[in-house]
Amino acid sequence: MLSGSVQLRSCTARLPARPLLPARVCNTRAKRNVTAQAAKQDVLLRSLSDMGEVAVLVVDGTNLVAEAARRHQTAPTASAALGRALLGSLLMACYRKEEEVTQVTFKGDGPLGNIMTIADTKGNVKGKVDNPAADPPLRDDGKLNVGEAVGLGVLAVVRSHPLEPRPYTGMVPIISGEVAEDLANYLADSEQTNSALALGVLLDREAAVKHAGGFMVQVLPFCSEETLEQLEKNLGALPSVTTMLSQGMSTHDITERILEGLGVSPGAQSLTPAYGPCESEALKQRMIRAVASLGANEVRSIVEEQGKIEVTCDFCNETMVLPEQQVMAAVNQVA
Template sequence: MLRRSAACTTRRNAVFGHGRAPRRCRFVVVAALRDDVLLRSLSTNAEVSVLVVDGTKLVSEAQVRHKLAPTATAALGRSLLGALLMGSFRKEDEQVQITFQGDGEAGSILAIADTRGNVKGKVNNPAADPPLRPDGKLNVGAAVGKGVLAVVRSHPLEPQPYTGMVPIVSGEVAEDLANYLVDSEQTNSALGLGVSLDRDCRVKSAGGWLVQILPFCSEETLAQLEQNLTTMPTITTMLNDGMSVQDITARILDGLGVLPDGQTVMPKYGPCEEEALKKRMIRAVAALGKQEVADIIKQEGKLEVTCDLCQQTYQFSQQEIDNYIDGNEELQEVEHETTVQA
């Protein structure tokens, strides 16, 4: 059935064998041939919505930032791409957070995306790399394990976020997210995700697609769509063959046509801008208070803060923290006086 269809594959070159051989990965940034892009399109009869993303650079950056082992790269990469597909083209400022809380080697996996194409995340065990599956592919299901998938949708104007939770079905990420969309959001959809690595364990291609059935979709359209999805190659195969997101969209909607002028966003990892990140960090540190900050610096010789999601590290001096706290207190006093006078 279309509602549960999910292609979720990560290729592994045969050079690594089928055993638990040591895997040495070089964490270097490799420029992809083309920029990442996410495209949203409609079928000609407006009965099917299709989102296709090429997120090769994005997943490569995540691998480098977190120094991920091959299977951890695939697990976090699929989660980032899944969150991106589920979070894009929603209400402005809406955010989606997906968490795989499994008992596998990877531990919990977190991905957070907004409607503008920003996505970031982390995996508790970046070194997770269980033995390959019997077919020679990365065993993402074993790395994730059994447990619970939680999806939280939030918006600044909503009083409470919406939270949905479902059991982890396979741990292969795409199948679990597709199952969530059906069971918790009653969305008739299909989802495919993939991360392909080269001989040096670097990300060769990474992408995904999300197909959503719109109201009043005909049986003829459903039949054509199911035939297309069950016969087409994996997302990484298509990307490795040089297909663009437009080409892949046309392949998914073969026989149904694609309306022109689809919407695009340029996905990126983050946001990790230095100034914004340092402001968030100093607010968190200042909450400790001047004395505790002084004690930490006295014991450790420095106060260093690392963002779990970006892996950016910054050092703060006692003077920086004191100045922030004093300035914040003065601002609060002014705001209080203004409120009283009003």
């Protein structure tokens, strides 16, 4: 029987039975400067243990978190919170039913306000925070206080698919605001999935995103007690995700550490995660469809009052002026 909460060093998680080592937050605080550092390509890797008893997803998402921080001009603590939410949503969304979309919303009472992320099965993820300037005082251990920034409240997850008549919605209380622990709690309570989830965002002295990554470990049906014991031993000995990335470890290296003594089955799947989609033309077309859905009278009213149709995407943080003729053509198609 699998139950209980355990803690990984990078953040709190949930997995089978026995407690692991205490959490160690892997964020640092510095002056506000969210310029992204040059980095290798992001990657998300999905692997199985040799006997097919454990599934492991590991992501190095440094570039996508850096892009999110740049787009939203987030303060250090906001960068860490948004980054964790983006990476956690990505791990939860990938390698599921094709075209499924996962939306995660932290409705906390902290100074950050709400965090919302949207991820698909292809590795795309985007997000936003209500207050990107939120940056509460450091914790007693000198680490960024993501838990205070998020606060307590409700975590809502919506999984939707174009072929399903209605989306699946699950809600659980926010138990810590540290993101990983809350997502692991959601998976256990709402989707009956026992998981260990670790997320980390490391900032440099200038508050730029230096490393960002995470992993999700899921115990599959008929997993043996011996495998569980070895897995718990491995997870308890792991340093934080960002420490491993700082040491130059790849997603494959991290997977091997997690599955040490269990073996890694050949045929691992990988993809390149990205922030977005925020490509200009695709964004423009989405904005046109959104405005067109208001109807012809409302569109004309906007043009009369403002002299133009200007729309801002909250996720991409980009503003566009839309051609009236194209919007009206889309209105006619909707009608």
